[in-house]
Amino acid sequence: MDALEGLLYGFSLALTLKNLGFVFAGVLLGTLVGVLPGIGPAAAISLLLPSTFHADPISSMIMLCGLYYGTMYGGSTTSILANIPGEAASIVTCFDGYQMARQGRAGPALGIAAFGSFIAGTIAVVGLMLLAPTLASVALKFGSPEYFSLMVMSMTLVTYLSHGSILKALMTAALGLILSTIGLDPVTSTLRFTYDSLVLRDGIGIVPVVMGLFGVSEVLLNVGATMNREILQSKIKNLFPSRKDWKDSSMPIARGSLLGFILGVIPGLGTIIPTFLSYGLEKRLSKHPKKFGTGTIEGVAAPESCNNAAATANFVPMLSLGIPANPIMAILLGALTIYGLQPGPLLITEHSDLFWGVIASMYVANVMLLILNLPLIPLWVQILRVPYTILYPLILLFCLIGSYSLNNNVGDVIIMCIFGVVGFLMRKFQYEPAPLVLALVLGPMMEDNLRQALLISGGSFATFITRPLSAAFLLVAVASLLLPLLKIRLAARYREQE
Amino acid sequence: MVKADRWIGFLFALFSLYVCVESVRLGLGTYQQPGAGFVPFCAGVTLGILSLALIFLAFVLDAKKAEAWHNPDRILMVFLAILGFTLLLEWLGFILSALLLIWFLLKVVERRGWSFSVGVALLVAGASYVVFDVWLRAQLPAGILGS
Numbered sequence: 001m002d003a004l005e006g007l008l009y010g011f012s013l014a015l016t017l018k019n020l021g022f023v024f025a026g027v028l029l030g031t032l033v034g035v036l037p038g039i040g041p042a043a044a045i046s047l048l049l050p051s052t053f054h055a056d057p058i059s060s061m062i063m064l065c066g067l068y069y070g071t072m073y074g075g076s077t078t079s080i081l082a083n084i085p086g087e088a089a090s091i092v093t094c095f096d097g098y099q100m101a102r103q104g105r106a107g108p109a110l111g112i113a114a115f116g117s118f119i120a121g122t123i124a125v126v127g128l129m130l131l132a133p134t135l136a137s138v139a140l141k142f143g144s145p146e147y148f149s150l151m152v153m154s155m156t157l158v159t160y161l162s163h164g165s166i167l168k169a170l171m172t173a174a175l176g177l178i179l180s181t182i183g184l185d186p187v188t189s190t191l192r193f194t195y196d197s198l199v200l201r202d203g204i205g206i207v208p209v210v211m212g213l214f215g216v217s218e219v220l221l222n223v224g225a226t227m228n229r230e231i232l233q234s235k236i237k238n239l240f241p242s243r244k245d246w247k248d249s250s251m252p253i254a255r256g257s258l259l260g261f262i263l264g265v266i267p268g269l270g271t272i273i274p275t276f277l278s279y280g281l282e283k284r285l286s287k288h289p290k291k292f293g294t295g296t297i298e299g300v301a302a303p304e305s306c307n308n309a310a311a312t313a314n315f316v317p318m319l320s321l322g323i324p325a326n327p328i329m330a331i332l333l334g335a336l337t338i339y340g341l342q343p344g345p346l347l348i349t350e351h352s353d354l355f356w357g358v359i360a361s362m363y364v365a366n367v368m369l370l371i372l373n374l375p376l377i378p379l380w381v382q383i384l385r386v387p388y389t390i391l392y393p394l395i396l397l398f399c400l401i402g403s404y405s406l407n408n409n410v411g412d413v414i415i416m417c418i419f420g421v422v423g424f425l426m427r428k429f430q431y432e433p434a435p436l437v438l439a440l441v442l443g444p445m446m447e448d449n450l451r452q453a454l455l456i457s458g459g460s461f462a463t464f465i466t467r468p469l470s471a472a473f474l475l476v477a478v479a480s481l482l483l484p485l486l487k488i489r490l491a492a493r494y495r496e497q498e
Numbered sequence: 499m500v501k502a503d504r505w506i507g508f509l510f511a512l513f514s515l516y517v518c519v520e521s522v523r524l525g526l527g528t529y530q531q532p533g534a535g536f537v538p539f540c541a542g543v544t545l546g547i548l549s550l551a552l553i554f555l556a557f558v559l560d561a562k563k564a565e566a567w568h569n570p571d572r573i574l575m576v577f578l579a580i581l582g583f584t585l586l587l588e589w590l591g592f593i594l595s596a597l598l599l600i601w602f603l604l605k606v607v608e609r610r611g612w613s614f615s616v617g618v619a620l621l622v623a624g625a626s627y628v629v630f631d632v633w634l635r636a637q638l639p640a641g642i643l644g645s
Contacts, residue, residue, distance in 0.1 A: 051634035165499065167552055171510060174545035178517055178538055185524075185534035192524055192534055216580065223607075224573045389610070390618065393603040396580055397596055397626060404587065405636035413584045421577060429502055429564055447537045459529030 003129055010356030014364050019062055019357070022055070026063035027365050030070020031373065035078055035380045036391065040088065041071040042327050043215030043395075046207040047402035049335055057339035058354050062361040064335060065315075068328055069121070069362065072271070072311045073369045076113040076304050077380050080106060089271040089307040092279045096292065096299030103295050107238035108245050112297055113304040114373050115241065116249065120257035120305035121366040124312035127261050128319075129359050132348060136320035139345035144453035145463045149473035151442045151449070153480075154267035154323060158438050160480035164430045172426070176436035179204055180443020187451060199411025206334050206441055208403045208412045210327050212419025213426075213433040215399045219392045220424040236381075239374050241297070249301035252282050256305035264313025270326035270434070271310040278306035312362065319347060319355060323442070327434060330441035499556055500564040507553035514549060517542035575607050591641020592631065596623040 013019060033044040045064050052060035075090030080097035093113065100109040142150075159169035182193045183203030194200040241249065256278045263274040282302040283292045292299050314325040322343035324330035336343050341351055348355045403416040423433050457463035465471045518539055527533025567573075583599045590598070597619045604615035630636040 050636055051630070054635060167548060167555065168503075171545060171548045171552065174514075174541050174548060175510075177541040178545065181538040181541070188525075188534045190524060190534040192538065193520065220573050220576060223576050224567065224569045389604070389608045392576075393600050394622060396576070396603070397599060397622065400580060400583055400587075400599075401592075401626065401630050401636065401638065405630070405638065408637055408639075410584060410588055413587070417577070417580055417584055420580070424573070428567070429500060429506060443537075450537065451532050454529055454532055459531075461529075 006352065006356040007129065007360060010360030013058060013353060013357035014062065014360035019059055019361065022059045022063040023066045023361050023364050023368060026066025027070040027369050027372065030067035031074035032383065034071035034074020035383055040214055041068050042210045042331060043399060045328060045331050046211045047398050049207060049331065050402065050405040057341060058357045060335065060339065061354060061358050064332060065358055065361060066365045068311060069365045070369060072308050073114065073117050073373055077110065077377065078384060080109045080113065081381060082384055089275055092275045092303040093300055096296050099295030100297065100300065105295065106236050108241045108297065109300050110236065110377055111239040111241045111374065112245060112249050112301045114370055116253045116301045116305040117308040118366050118370040119253055120260060120309040121312055122363065123257045124261045124309040125359060125362045128312055128315055132316050132320040135316060136345040136348045139321050144449040144456065145467050145470040148446055148449040148453055149464055149470040151323065151446045153473040153477040155435065155439060155442060156477040156480045157266065158435050160483065164432060166484050168431045169435045172431050172433065173435035173439040176439025177443050180440045181447065186448065199409060204415060204440065205406060205412055206330055207406055208416040209419045209440060210331060210437060211399045211403050212416040213423035213437065215395065216416060216420025217423025217427060219396055220420060221427060222388060223392060236377060245297050248297050252298040252302035253305045255281065256302035257309040260306035260309030261313045264310030264325065265316045267317045267323050267325045270314065271307045274310040275303040275307045278302045320345060322347065327437040330437060499559050499561045501556065501561045502564045503552055503556035503561060507549045507556060510549035511546055514542045514546035518546065572607055576603065579603055588639045589641055591643045592638035593623050593627050593643060594641060596626060
């Protein structure tokens with residue numbers, strides 16, 4: 001099936017009344033989640049996941065993808081109006097978006113964020129549509145060593161690009177790897193670290209862990225802090241950017257979209273890092289870099305386009321290789337498995353209806369979000385005014401219901417509570433939860449491929465470096481581990497010379 | 499690097515030691531045929547080495563104090579509330595547990611008025627039951643109300 005044929009087939013699925021309803025529900029909920037600080041897309045998707053078990057896989061995936069998309073759009077609203085990022089990828093939007101709003105230019109800031117997101121989202125969907133099937137056909141030639149090395153590379157990249165200490169990020173990745181081995185060993189059927197607990201027999205579920213690490217811990221952190229939410233009271237006008245705004249923003253949107261897509265394809269980068277890089281790039285290229293941070297429209301257009309492009313590009317490794325680029329993709333990957341589909345290079349050919357249906361729904365979601373978002377901004381502003389003291393009990397209750405209804409088991413809720421505290425402590429002591437989640441997801445696949453590769457090679461580790469692709473992946477992994485050390489040495493030498 | 503990393507590193511090192519011992523008990527196998535304990539052992543060793551490096555760096559580098567804990571009593575109460583909900587869920591049932599949870603968070607943690615906290619708790623418990631149990635068919639436990 002070629003791209004055009006596939007896309008038309010996808011539209012025939014996505015444009016049915018039922019699936020349009022699912023897209024609408026997804027993007028609306030997503031925007032709401034994006035607007036509300038304290039509940040991110042990971043927790044929201046986990047929460048909604050059990051309710052999709054009754055629907056067919058295509059409709060379910062369409063809704064969950066729409067939700068993810070919606071959060072990227074909605075996140076900018078709080079960044080611009082309240083200086084609080086609705087979700088992490090919108091942190092950068094606060095820098096100039098809020099300043100624009102303070103200068104009475106909230107309308108153009110919100111407008112360019114929405115249009116930029118729409119343009120970037122559409123460009124990225126085209127990229128996804130063309131790249132994913134190609135990558136999947138290449139991946140069919142991958143053996144166990146390549147898969148193992150690719151996953152090692154993803155994990156080291158996540159640790160390299162984490163905000164804090166790389167050592168701590170590596171530690172949390174190792175912890176995630178240990179946690180991923182809990183349960184039944186797939187080869188020998190030996191029970192590992194289960195302590196006669198039925199809940200642990202099938203391993204630690206990704207959804208309760210993500211809800212705990214990202215949902216409950218966020219609430220605990222916010223309850224401990226005093227949240228000052230100052231929402232701008234002025235009337236929002238001129239949502240359509242002026243000709244000058246467009247002139248200033250067109251190149252940043254184009255560059256943001258391209259950068260976001262390229263970086264989003266690399267497993268492990270997610271959406272947060274690309275937005276920071278995009279902002280930095282615009283500042284460097286700008287004729288007036290000092291204006292950045294004071295309310296310049298380029299500072300909103302570039303990161304907002306970038307995060308939407310990256311969000312779409314994150315689907316490339318997930319749909320073509322079965323490798324999640326971030327915790328959200330890990331949950332979607334888990335969802336595919338729950339729906340009885342096997343993620344990996346064969347997904348696109350064996351379940352072309354799902355692939356093309358999701359792709360087409362992304363186009364639909366982009367248009368829907370653009371139409372929905374701008375007129376609904378006053379509504380989102382009203383929702384933003386709901387005090388956090390009322391919001392967080394709801395968020396907690398939703399997390400509790402979500403984790404329970406996965407398997408109708410209290411054990412999952414207990415796991416979520418434990419990881420809620422773990423996540424809270426991790427953030428307090430500056431340990432990043434993302435490498436842990438990625439290791440927990442990739443762990444079983446890594447173990448499987450490592451053992452298979454060793455079995456086939458007769459126990460020779462050379463198989464990982466004698467195969468060119470595998471060696472290249474490992475080289476990147478080693479480089480990403482050595483680069484920080486090199487940086488420290490260079491900095492020390494520079495200081496000595498000074 | 500924070501000062502607490504010294505004892506965090508120590509705890510991680512102890513944990514990794516435990517994982518390694520358990521992994522050996524599970525069986526490491528051979529390189530040709532790795533056993534059930536092979537991967538956890540490798541991960542345990544890695545975590546152990548990294549923990550020792552963390553302890554070393556926390557002593558050598560100029561470690562700062564971790565940021566202060568604000569409102570620890572509130573955090574503890576919220577955690578106890580969700581733990582209580584979890585333990586009572588199957589016995590009390592979803593509606594009563596949700597009602598208690600929301601009431602506790604609003605009345606005890608947030609110090610809202612009686613009528614407000616009871617009203618919101620009733621509304622939220624009822625609405626979430628309708629949405630999740632009736633509409634989305636999440637099969638939440640009925641508990642004592644069911645019997």
